[in-house]
Amino acid sequence: MNRDAMDAGIGGEIVTSHTNQLDRIINLARANSLHYLLFGLACCGIELMQFGGPRADADRFGAVFRATPRQADFMIVAGTLTYKMAERLKLLYDQMAEPKYVISMGSCANCGGLFQLAYSVCKGVDKVVPVDVYVPGCPPRPEALTEGLLRLQDLVMRERWKDKRRPPRATPATGGRA
């Protein structure tokens, strides 16, 4: 069962694959050179390092890490986000140039995870920035994060150049989804 069928089954976006050649070329270049902003906050950061390490190599997909948001295409938020850090996260996300994406890695970034009852933990990164791919796990194996990257590449391959302005993003107040 291929991914589109899976997504269709759970009500995901169904985009016809009638993209023209220009879209294909542009998206091929974009998808295979996605540079990510390092945002390792906690234990998932260790798995993020191994995701860039020799075994589950991110570099073979063109995804190298950047320490600065100005040069990054997407951001992997790996670890528990606290309220104190959430403002800095928003600041760095705002400093990234469009088109930008966010992968939320690990259960703490997805929903607050193990620390959901804590007073200082933000219950999910999507309360602050809009998320494109959620990678579950505690921590997710580097191979799982690779799968997340491949999903993001699929997302990028399906975009169209004429729709340069992406569909309106959800505001954080609505809990991260439109």
Next chain:
Amino acid sequence: MTTSEIHQRLQAQFGEAVGPLSEPKVDPFAFVKPDRLVEVCRFLKDTPGLEIDFCEDLTAVDWPKRDAIEVVYHLYSYKYRHGIVLKVEASRAAPTVPSVEGVWKAANWMEREVYDLFGVTFSGHPDLRRVMLPDDWVGHPLRKDYQEAGGFHGIPNLRENPLVELRRLDEVRMAEHAKANPPPPPPAAPAPSAAGAPPSPAAPPAAPKA
């Protein structure tokens, strides 16, 4: 030197200001009166036989039923490998304890942490402010009667149950997709021969296939 010997020397020096030693469960502790605390600590650090030069830990316990916040000092000596635990009791309404930052510099941040999480004011501390939580956080979280403020700087602190949330989102997306691609109109009424066809002619063709 064992803990009880240290305690005996303290009582010999300070008398009533140092309480009795507790039962030796894990770390026997002794209560100290807050106004003599700095003297006691300086005596422990400077006396030649004791030389307790390491403040291992400085933390607090909230006892709402006793209406007290206990500040606990775990003290240890690297030279003689002995230690003692001291406790100071402060009222919950206005907890103030003298600061031992002048005796052990390690107490600086540990007292800031106790201030941050319990609200205990340390008099004589040079830089008493929050150390972990954001500077404009309201409340002291480790108190037993702490209530969360419902979020921080506009970020809400509740999250919808994902089983409910994802189903709702899927229904929204399905509805949008159905509206965007309307289903084809249903076919006209079927021919009468097909509707009236008995099932028996259909059975023999099905049998060889099975």
